[in-house]
Amino acid sequence: MCIKKCLKNIFFIFFMHLFMFLSLSVSAEPAKVSSMYYDNSSSIVFVQVDGNNTENSQIKYIKLDNPNRIYFDINNSVLIGPKQQFVFEKSKIKELRLAQFSTSPDVVRVVITFEEGVDTSKIKIMNVNGNIIVKSNDIKLSNDYFNNVYDEKPETYYSGITANSQVVQKVKVQPKVQTEDKNNAAVMNDIYKAFAGSTLNNSDGKTYDSVVSIDISSDLKLRTKYFINGYCLKNGGLLVSGLGQITVDRIFTLDSPKRIVIDLPNSYVDRRIRNKELNLCPNGSCKDTAKIGQFEYNKARIVITTDSPNKYLPIYSADAQSLFLINSDKLNHTSLVSSVANIQKAYTQKINSKTSELILSFTSPVVHSIIRNENKLIVYMFNVKSYNEPDLIKSLKGSSYKSLTLSLLPQIGVKSELKINKDDVIQIAEGIDGKALRLRITSKNEMKNSEPVIKEVPEKPKRNPIKNKVVLDPGHGGTDYGAIREGINEKDITLDMTQRVASILKSKGYIVAMTRTDDTYLDLQERCDFTENENPELFVSIHVNSAVAKDPYGIETHYYHEESKDLAEIIQKHLIKNVDTKNRGVLKSKFYVINHTEVPAVLVETGFLSNENERAELITDKRKQTTAKAIVDGIIEYLKNKK
Numbered sequence: 001m002c003i004k005k006c007l008k009n010i011f012f013i014f015f016m017h018l019f020m021f022l023s024l025s026v027s028a029e030p031a032k033v034s035s036m037y038y039d040n041s042s043s044i045v046f047v048q049v050d051g052n053n054t055e056n057s058q059i060k061y062i063k064l065d066n067p068n069r070i071y072f073d074i075n076n077s078v079l080i081g082p083k084q085q086f087v088f089e090k091s092k093i094k095e096l097r098l099a100q101f102s103t104s105p106d107v108v109r110v111v112i113t114f115e116e117g118v119d120t121s122k123i124k125i126m127n128v129n130g131n132i133i134v135k136s137n138d139i140k141l142s143n144d145y146f147n148n149v150y151d152e153k154p155e156t157y158y159s160g161i162t163a164n165s166q167v168v169q170k171v172k173v174q175p176k177v178q179t180e181d182k183n184n185a186a187v188m189n190d191i192y193k194a195f196a197g198s199t200l201n202n203s204d205g206k207t208y209d210s211v212v213s214i215d216i217s218s219d220l221k222l223r224t225k226y227f228i229n230g231y232c233l234k235n236g237g238l239l240v241s242g243l244g245q246i247t248v249d250r251i252f253t254l255d256s257p258k259r260i261v262i263d264l265p266n267s268y269v270d271r272r273i274r275n276k277e278l279n280l281c282p283n284g285s286c287k288d289t290a291k292i293g294q295f296e297y298n299k300a301r302i303v304i305t306t307d308s309p310n311k312y313l314p315i316y317s318a319d320a321q322s323l324f325l326i327n328s329d330k331l332n333h334t335s336l337v338s339s340v341a342n343i344q345k346a347y348t349q350k351i352n353s354k355t356s357e358l359i360l361s362f363t364s365p366v367v368h369s370i371i372r373n374e375n376k377l378i379v380y381m382f383n384v385k386s387y388n389e390p391d392l393i394k395s396l397k398g399s400s401y402k403s404l405t406l407s408l409l410p411q412i413g414v415k416s417e418l419k420i421n422k423d424d425v426i427q428i429a430e431g432i433d434g435k436a437l438r439l440r441i442t443s444k445n446e447m448k449n450s451e452p453v454i455k456e457v458p459e460k461p462k463r464n465p466i467k468n469k470v471v472l473d474p475g476h477g478g479t480d481y482g483a484i485r486e487g488i489n490e491k492d493i494t495l496d497m498t499q500r501v502a503s504i505l506k507s508k509g510y511i512v513a514m515t516r517t518d519d520t521y522l523d524l525q526e527r528c529d530f531t532e533n534e535n536p537e538l539f540v541s542i543h544v545n546s547a548v549a550k551d552p553y554g555i556e557t558h559y560y561h562e563e564s565k566d567l568a569e570i571i572q573k574h575l576i577k578n579v580d581t582k583n584r585g586v587l588k589s590k591f592y593v594i595n596h597t598e599v600p601a602v603l604v605e606t607g608f609l610s611n612e613n614e615r616a617e618l619i620t621d622k623r624k625q626t627t628a629k630a631i632v633d634g635i636i637e638y639l640k641n642k643k
Helices: 002-025 182-196 389-396 490-507 524-535 562-578 612-618 622-641
Strands: 031-040 045-050 060-063 069-075 077-079 082-089 091-101 106-114 124-127 131-135 146-151 178-179 212-215 226-236 237-244 252-253 259-265 267-269 289-296 298-305 313-317 324-329 341-350 355-360 368-372 376-381 385-389 405-408 414-419 427-429 436-441 471-475 512-513 539-543 556-558 583-588 599-607
Touching: 031 091, 045 106, 045 341, 069 562, 077 091, 077 106, 146 368, 237 298, 252 427, 259 324, 259 556, 267 289, 267 298, 341 389, 368 427, 376 436, 385 583, 389 583, 471 490, 490 512, 490 539, 490 622, 539 622, 556 562, 562 583, 562 622, 599 612, 599 622, 612 622
Parallel strands: 031 077, 226 267, 341 385, 471 512, 471 539, 539 599, 556 583
Antiparallel strands: 031 045, 045 131, 060 069, 069 106, 082 091, 091 106, 124 131, 146 427, 178 212, 226 237, 237 324, 252 259, 259 298, 289 298, 313 324, 313 368, 341 355, 355 436, 368 376, 376 414, 405 414, 427 436, 556 599
C-alpha cells in the first residue's frame, strides 16, 4: 500500500514538472530588436523593439566598475541584423553596445560605458510603446549618430540651440605623397587644408608651390565635414559626391538669369572641379548648366542656371555621401531604389517651448529629398514601400506634428507634407546608418499644436454595383510565378485559396467572379478592367508574401483608398482571430490592383513563403481552408455593415 502511494506521488511530481517544462517551452514569441539610435540634444538612447515586449515592461540595469558602465537585458528578444557599437571621443558616454547576449533563452543586452566619475544613478530606463528609452538630463551624448543633412543656420535659432559647425571625423589618408606637378601640389594643399585646417610648408617655412614631398598623418580629422571631389552627369541631373557628411543650407532662387542656389556649409571643393560650366543636357535637349564653386573658405556653392529653378529636387543618398540635383520632370524615381524600406516607427518629443522634433525610423536606409517652402515642408522618401497609418496617427496624436500627412507615390515611394510658418527654422538629420530621419522645428514664438488635417477625398461618380457581388483575384498566374521557395509557387497557392473563398461565398448565396480560374497570365490592368466590367460591390486580391530574410511571418492586409480601409480592417480581424500566426497589421500601400480599382479593394498577404515553418503550413488544406473561411467572414461582415 505504501509502495503504491509512493509511486502515485512520484508520478504526480513527474507530471507536474513535465507540465511546468512544457509551459515554459511554449513561451511568447521573441520580440525583434532592430536598431539603436540616440539624440544628443535630449540625451536619450532609443532601442527599437518590435513585437511582444511585455516581459520588458520593468527594466532594471546593473552597475559595474572598471570601467564605469551599466548594462540591462531585453528578455525574450532577438537582435535583427549585426551587433551595433558606437564609440565617442568627446562625451561622458564613451561607448554604446547592442548585441545578442544569449539564444537559449533569447536575450539582447545593452551596455553603456561612461567616463570615470560619472554618476550613473541618475539614469532612467523607460518602456515607451514597447520601445526602450535610456534617458539622463545630466549626461550629454556626442552628435555622432544624427548628422544634419538640411540645416537652416542653427546659430540663429530663436531657442538658443546651437550646433557644432566644425564636426570632426577621423579619416584615412596615404601617409606619404610625392608629387612634382604644381597643379597636383596645389590639389594636395587643398586636401590638407580640408583635413588639417592649414597649408603645407616646405622646410624653409614657405607654402609650397613646386616639387614637394608631403607627409600626411594617417589619423587626420576632416575639419570641413565634407570634401567634394567628384561629380557626374546622369539622366539630365548632376550627381555631386565626396568624402564626409553632406549638409545643405536653405535653398534659394535668383533671377537674371534664373538659377537655383544650393549652399553646402563646412564643405571644401577639390580645385580640379571648381567653376567648370557643366551642360546638364549634353545632347542639347535643354540649356540648363551647373557650376560647383568655393563660395567661402568653408562653404561650397552649387548654382544651376535654368528656366525652371523651382522644379529642381535635391536628393540625398542613403549614406549622405552624395547629392543628386535633377529637374523633377526628368526624374524616374524608381531608378533611385536599390533597396526597399518601410517606415517602422515614429517618435515625437518637445525639446522646449519653441522646439520639437520627430524621428522616423526605417527598416533599411532611405533615399530622400527635402523641399522647404514658406508654409510647407515636403520630404520625399523614394524607396519607402509602405507604412502602418494607424500606428503613425497614434504616434503623432497630440504633438505639433499631428498635421503631418503621408501619401504614396506611383509604383513606390512616400511623400510627407507638413504645414509650417515662414519664420520656422528647420533642421533635418539622418542617422549614420541611413535608417532614421530626425526633423526638428524651432519657431519664433511659443509652439502650439496644429490642428489635424482632414483630407477630403474627391467625390467619385456614383456607381450602382451589383448587390452581393464580389470579384476575387488570385495573385500571379501563368508565366508569373510570384514567390518561389523549395519548388512551391505562390501562383498555385493563391489560386487554390481563392477557389475555396469563391466556393464558400457561392454556398451562402453571393455572386462571385474570379479574374482567373486556371493557371493563366493576366497583367495588372487586365485585372482592373475585368473588375470594372463585372461591377461588384468589392474586390479582394489574394497573395502570399516573401522576404529575403527567413524570419518574417504572419498575415497583413493592404488598402489604398480610404473607402477600402474598413474592408481591410474587418478582413484582417477575422484572419487573426482564426489563423494562428502573427498579426502584421493593416497597411496603406499602393499596389496597382487596389489603387486602380473603382470599388472598395484590398490585397491580402496570407503568409510568408520564405519562412520555412509558415511555408509548411501554407501548403496544407487546413491552413488554406481556415484562411479562406476567415476572408469570407470578413467579406460578409463588411457587406452586412454596409447595408
